[in-house]
Amino acid sequence: MIRRAAALALPVFASATVVAGGCAQQAVTVDVRSLERSGRSSFVCLAAPGEAPGLPLTACSRRSATSVDDYGVDEEGNTTLPHLYALVTQTTRGEVAVVDMSTTVSPVLDQDPGVPGANFLHVGALPVDIVSTTGGTATFVATAEVGREGLFALPSHLIRPAAERPPTELNSWPACSLPSAPGEILLVVDPAGPEGERGSCDVAYGASYVADEGEPVTPYQHGDLSAEGLGRQKLVVTLPEMGGFVVIDAQRLLDRHPGSYASCPVERWVPLKAEVPPPGDPPSPPPAAACVNPELLTPSTLPLGAPRPAGIALSGERLFVADLELPLVHAIDMATPCAPVERPPLVTGSMDDPTRVVTTTRIAVSNSSTVDFRRYLYAVDADEGDLMVFDVSDGATQRTPIARPHPEWNPFIPPDRVRFNAPVRDILIIDRDLPVVDPETGVATTGIRCDPNPTLDVCSDTADPSCDLETLYRTSAAFDSGASPTRLRGTFAFALLTNAQISVIDIDDLDASCRGPKIFSETLGCSAVGPSGHGPPPNAPPGDMDADGIPDATDLCPFHYDPDQANSSAPEDSDGNGPQLPPKDVGDRCQGEGSENLASTNEPSCNVVVPNTPRSLNFVFSSETSGLRGEPGLLTLPLLYDRAGTALSDDDEQPKMRAPLPADPDTFFGLAVGAQRLVIDTAPDPELDYLRAGQIDGRNALRMNLEDPRAHIANQAWAVTYEGALPGFSTNAGSLRCVEGACDGADAREKRWDLYDTAGLFCGRGVQSAESVREQLEAAGEDASEASVQALSDFLAIVSDLPDESNAHWSDPSRGTCTYDSCRAEFGLAASPSPRRELTIREAYQDHLVLDPPTLGGPSSDLNCCFPGSAAYQVRGRSQWIATSQVTGFLHHVIVDPVSSVCRNSCDSTVARMNARVRSSTSSTPGCALAAGWPDDVAICEGDPRVLTSPMMKLAITEGRKVCGSAADCPGTPCQDGRCLVPPQRDMQFRFATQGAFVPLIVNLAAGGADIQPQSMRFLPATGELAVTDGSLEGLMMILPGSLSVSRQYY
Known part of the structure; x- marks a missing residue:
């Protein structure tokens, strides 16, 4: 059965009427489900039935017909509407279901209509994996039935029911037996030599394979895989119990006589190495100044088992194999599957718990290089269910999981992990683009990066032939087109979670450069820059400081600050007639008319899009005009209450919450409040005597940390209480x-x-x-x-x-x-x-x-x-204020000193921002330039030890002051220059609530309330969809990355 997301309200294909005691009752709709306990899926594109119906997957599309027999055959007998078929393993029935995805009527094919119920293709029990050739000639299924472990080949010309031949049975397929239960299978190619393909690894190029004596084969009886033009196709099959994998010639298996079950023609047996590299020297602990270093944990020295291969992935000429027993991912050179060579492995581990032996299940590897020429491998931690990311680029030397460059910005997740709200079941990496048509050439060029360069010639529309195409990808003023959180262009990872969600992870977003502030600042997570604020992204590769893929030598507007070129023009070109590079002012990206700021979304962080981190569902931006409220901020400005819960006024006698002033006067300094972005006062105005340093028009304020929006893990209510009680002791x-x-x-x-x-x-x-x-x-x-x-x-x-x-x-x-x-x-x-x-x-x-x-x-x-x-x-x-919140509670980095057992702050820089204590301030920060502009006020600047710096925010609190005539007016505090301090009272409390928490971009497969047990995920290039199989009753679900929703479903 098929169910389309756009037609959920339409009647389904089957219904039943409940009748009792002769009284007709209301008809009850019953979904008839034929797919159950689905495991994995594969896809083929086929022409109308014939001897060689297989076609490349790219020949199929989302076009559909109303009948399984409608192939749009023209007068010359050519298929104009090839059909796309999904083959889905049914794990408890030992079958493979065939779904015609190109028809809207009865797409789940019944192989034997004469027998009641759904009848599929019978294969061995416990099918564990399935893979199809890219040309659609055949599909191969691995089965793990005890005593009958093996492989089955399903020729594509036999997978559709046909009246002229009897229904297929278990002995209808070429098959072979394996020495132990298989794990995963993968199709790889042995490249052809000058004389052509070689029929096996043990014959010369151009020669056919030599069948063993008595081997039941008839060459090409079920199709010729060489017609697909890829080289000699081989099956790589992991054997977990034996600790390695085998290489089997796919054509030779396809040539087997149906019903035969002789041993598989193994051409290469590759036992995986059990050599785990010794752990390197632990990093030197940071210097201990008023803090202690955590106990140094060393990797486990317990004896490890034998290799047990799990997930496999191919990237170019390298095969990677996950391991369920050893803390590594095997790396094998596969220039040819006939000569695999195991290289030094990737070493798994955990910075949070170095003693844990980290094993892996599923893996995925990117095939496209990022802007900085990187390739990444994602591996699922078998125990924790989160993701490790490895750099597998050419020449990469680090073999352990990569860590975020600034883990202290977001200490809520491990530095070397991508973590979700549920364990990862499967992982997939895909490339995707939505190219616009070049109005001058009529060609839609892929891979164009959005560029916020303010000197580019902006395209008014797609018909403008003289503009720069990079500008067509910019976000519109109304935020309704162009670069956006849900517009996926580039390379992305999709993590299938056990809670039936799919989370999107950025790897190389082609629109990343247009998603950020108009002026760069260190406070926004940008790298160190010149005085005016422009500078390179933190991860910009050498020689390409704006990370736009254009080398600095030819880029008219790189971000980097070059003091040698400041306020000077670049030399003319060789003929002396220009054009010249624009003159560069100190720290500016470009200097030119109307080019003061970047043409970006003005999201206030340089890390809205970060490689190998979850993608945001929302713009990190708040605006009354657009209605967006995604920027981390407050619902309302903080209010002060006394211990009885009565709101207090903002007059001078009350304590004041303030945002610490920045060291750089040109730094972005605002606060999102509701749908507005309000300006925090950094300089006095003689006409507005109610202004206070670090406040907003004389009202309490603070500053949100915007270096990493992902640190804002929840919208929550906060209370900052003077001499407040630490949480956790109320029942002690x-x-x-x-x-x-x-x-x-x-x-x-x-x-x-x-x-x-x-x-x-x-x-x-x-x-x-x-x-x-x-x-x-x-x-x-x-x-x-x-x-x-x-x-x-x-x-x-x-x-x-x-x-x-x-x-x-x-x-x-x-x-x-x-x-x-x-x-x-x-x-x-x-x-x-x-x-x-x-x-x-x-x-x-x-x-x-x-x-x-x-x-x-x-x-x-x-x-x-x-x-x-x-x-x-x-x-x-x-004598201090204690900050607590609904979700994160009381943040601190106190640990047990492993030597003396006393409680001390940790020296671990990762948790340096885990703070929740604020000292009351009575004087301005010494040496701060902005503080000097407030001689009659208390101005607190960034870096002052009295400032609370947490992962989410920075704030300071100053004591109230009142006018006095003598000491009698100020009990307990001196009267100086006609003013005295008013100390806060215990249990006074500032209250506020935050908004703009980071919300990851996800697809919820269970939005309709169904009980879904996701098993695997595949990418279907022909339609651009993700295919997810359900281990319960929901069958096969297709997801469009563009709409981030279930587009159709078969069950």
Whole structure:
């Protein structure tokens, strides 16, 4: 049955009427499904039935007929409407279903209409893989039935039912037996020599193969594969249990007599090597300044098993083989399949867990080179289900998974992985283009890259013969045409996930140069550039600094900043009559009339499109005009609330949230709020006295990090709370234990206490002790006096209530000397706690805290006496603001010191932005040029240690100020120059919600609610579709990458 996405509301082909007790009930539509437990698919293009119907796949298209017998045969007998057929393995039935994709009526072919039900092509049980020749002559199926492991050849002239011959059976096919169960199969070519093809690997070129004595063959009885013109076709078949693969001549198998099952004519047996390269020296740990290096993990030294080949992929003359037992991907030179040579393998591994033995299942390799002449191999991690990416370009020396160049920008995913919300089932890499027609030549040239060069002659439409075609691919002003997230031009990977989604991964987007800011800046993830902001993309190859595929020597407008050419013209050409290169101003991409900015989408990041990362569903841009809201930003500007939840005004006496000012005055400095992009104030305006540095028209603001939009993993509500409680301790209770040697006296004021809680996970929850603060202040060259340390140390707050006054505890003589009244006087009740409940955390360990002695008013109120048993507690940050969110929680990079076991910040630069603490600022950043322009305000600049830098945002908070006449107007703070500081109150809170989270571009196969178990994915060049098979009842689904939806379905 076929189901089209555009016709879901139409009646299906079969229905049933439920009748009970003689009463007619409403008709119930029942989908009759003939495909079940589909495994893998392959495709052939065939002409009208005849002796040699096979055609290249490119001869077929999406054209369709209303009958399986309509081939558009003309008067001369030529087929004008060849049919495209899908062959789909049925894993539990030991059959291959044939689907006529060129007809709209009864496309699933019933091979025996005389027998009720769906009848397909019988092959051996447990078909595991299928592959067809590109010329459509035959299809080969690998089966893993125990005791009957082998290969079946399906000649294309026999796969369609025909009245003039009986239905096919198991013994209708040429077949051969294998020594063990096959895995995957692949067709490769043995190139012809000067004398022509060689019939086997062991004969001279131009000679036919020599059949073994008694071998049941009749040459060319089922077709001649050499007519496809590719060379001598060979089958590469993996044998997982034997640890290698075999090479079998495809024609020789096709020549076998139907029903015979002799041993396969193996021409080469290639046992894979089990040599795993020794791990290299671990990288030197970063210098430890107020931080500790994580425990150095080394790869496992456990003995490994024998090779077990899994997925296979061919790129040019190299065959790559995944391995389910060894941590490597085998690489074999296959200039000819008759002489395979195994080369040093790719070595799998995990930066997150170097001890893990990483094996692989499916692999895919790109055949087209990217703009920087790279080829990539994608491998599925068998255990984790994510993707590793290897550089397999010619001359590449790195044999381990490549890592992102700036992992600290997005620490939520491993540096050497592409990770999704579900494991990867299959992976595919395809090339795709949507070329426009050159109005001058009438030819649609493929591979043209979009270029935002502002000096190009812009095409008004496709009929303009004198314009530059690169401009036709630019995004329109309304964002409704041209370069866009869903317009796929270039090389892309498609990851089929177990949750029935397909995720799109950028490899080489031809429109990438037009997807970015109009002016480059380091704050937008662009590389280091000159003063005006233009510069090369981070991954620009040498000699092509704008990564547009045009060498700098011939590119009129490369991005690179060349100070030697600044403000000067390039020399004229050899005849002295021009044209000249445009003069270059310092840091500018091009200088010319109307060319101040790039003709790009103005998405505020140079990493909207990044090779080997998931592609975004949305423009990373917000605009009221276009209605786009994809730029990371806020729903509304932050508001300040008191501890009772009452919103406070934006007047000068309240704390202020500010965006840290940039070091470069020309840096893009805005914030997306709703559908608007608002400007953050960086310079005062004498006519607008309400402006404040780093705010938006006197209102609270912050700055979103835009280097990598993928770091914005969720739209979430945030709360930044003064002296807020660290999350994770709300249900915890710990045991207060007096430190041995400090408990002998009767005076409670002299005792020292530790709090033990095996569920505390104090390092894992980011506790910052006094000793950790001291080390950080000393490393930063700041005041590290005890007062400064105490002011920034976390403290433990006991939140348990005292035992009720009538509790027997107060009459127990073993309790100590305390009384209910003395304890209440010292510590108050839980509803009205005393500050004496707060104990500075001197040192923190994963399971306990070392506390400073409590400041008590009398000698009798022992902690254990006043709080018997386990005490509930909170951990709060002192004199600082604590940022928490709904999804990411409290970000920190505190770990357990592997040497001393204390809690310290990690030196790992990957997690350097995992922060959620903000110190209140009372003075401007010294030495900042922009801060000097705000003499009457507090201006905080980027790089100031008081700035919170997280993966998603940067912000600073300054204390309020009020007018004063004397010290009496400012309790606790001095009155200077008629103003004094107004310290924040505990549990004051800034609240805001973010928008513009990164949404990956996906295809949801289960959008209709069906239970789908995706098995495999193939690309069909003839129609430009992806073919996905379902291991349940949904059969074969076809997806158009252009529409990113299911275009048709057969079941």
